Structures are given as C-alpha cells and as structure tokens.
Amino acid sequence: GQQLNQSPQSMFIQEGEDVSMNCTSSSIFNTWLWYKQDPGEGPVLLIALYKAGELTSNGRLTAQFGITRKDSFLNISASIPSDVGIYFCAGMNYGGSQGNLIFGKGTKLSVKP
C-alpha cells in the first residue's frame, strides 16, 4: 500500500529559528494536507495543496506541493513557543466520490524560549 515517509521525526529548536520538514511518498497524490496536533487534541488542518508545484502560505507557515507529486514540504519561519506540537503530512487522491488520507508518522516540534 501507499506509504509516507515524514522527516525529521523530532526537532528541538530555539525560539526564532526557522523549521523545515518534509514528506515523501512511494506513489503520487493529487492532494497534500498538513496538520498540527496540540497535546490532548485532534489534528487541525494548517494548509491544503491541490496542484503540483503549488506554494501556499498561512501566516508564518509555507507549504509546497512537489513537482513530482510524490513529496511536500512545510516551513515555519521565526518559530514561537506555541508552535510546539506534532505536525503531520497527509496525502490523498481526491476525486470521484471520495479519497482517503494517508498520514505520515509526524514530526514532533519542541521550541525552547
């Protein structure tokens, strides 16, 4: 089946630093989603990408849909303590009646004030 490799597994950074994480897939997707999960909560959608090469920003977050359709990247600029959490990438082939999400295993981000 389809698998997503998300890296790094964890990051420990200083407040103010930039963060980069990525996901690669063994097969292509037509949709990439990035989620953040705070402790004790469900994942919350950060950015959705629908077209190969697309670059989308949401505040300090920027995500890109890779040209090959097999990868995606998330960057966080000037990190702050509330960025702490687990970030998940998810790929999907949406179309027709429905598509199912395939999740990466997450990147756990810790930010030192």
Added chain:
Amino acid sequence: NAGVTQTPKFQVLKTGQSMTLQCAQDMNHNSMYWYRQDPGMGLRLIYYSASEGTTDKGEVPNGYNVSRLNKREFSLRLESAAPSQTSVYFCASSGRQGATYGYTFGSGTRLTVV
C-alpha cells in the same frame, strides 16, 4: 460551534468488555472516518463511511465494527476489548468548505484496556 464531537473523552475497560465510541458531525459532510493513534505510528484508518449507508474497512479493522447511523453519526464498537486496543481514537469527517477540501477531526477518545 461547527465540528466533530466524540464521546466519551476517556474510558478504561477490562479485557473482554465491550463499548461503543460515539461520533457526530454538524457540517453536513458525506464522509466519516475512525482512526487510531499510537505512539510513533501516526494515524491509522480503522473504518470509513464514504456516504450514509456504506462502510468500508481501512488499514486496521480487526476487532472493530462500525455503524453509520445517519448522515451525522458514525459509531465505533469494540465487541471484546483487548489490551492491544489501548489507543487514542479519532473520528473525522470530510467535505468541501468553500475552495478547500479537508478533514475535520474530533478531539479524541483515550481508551485504556487493562
């Protein structure tokens, strides 16, 4: 507030007991899902329902059953709980919101089987 509501938030079961996890969404989404989350494993799909009246197995369906009661509600049942089913369970629904398509998750049910 619009969203996905799960109950209960916490549950402890003894091995062999049964229980049903409830999920309801008020966003008029057609599709609903049940995931489990285990440390280092990400989110794994247990069952999903593409539309009212249909259900399908996901990646890890063994030991679970589901019911799509109506468009709003999708329940997950453990008939005979096992310690391996200790996990955090998330319900989600999906659909279009304007130009965005995405999944909305509930806040989870933390289940411990002893």
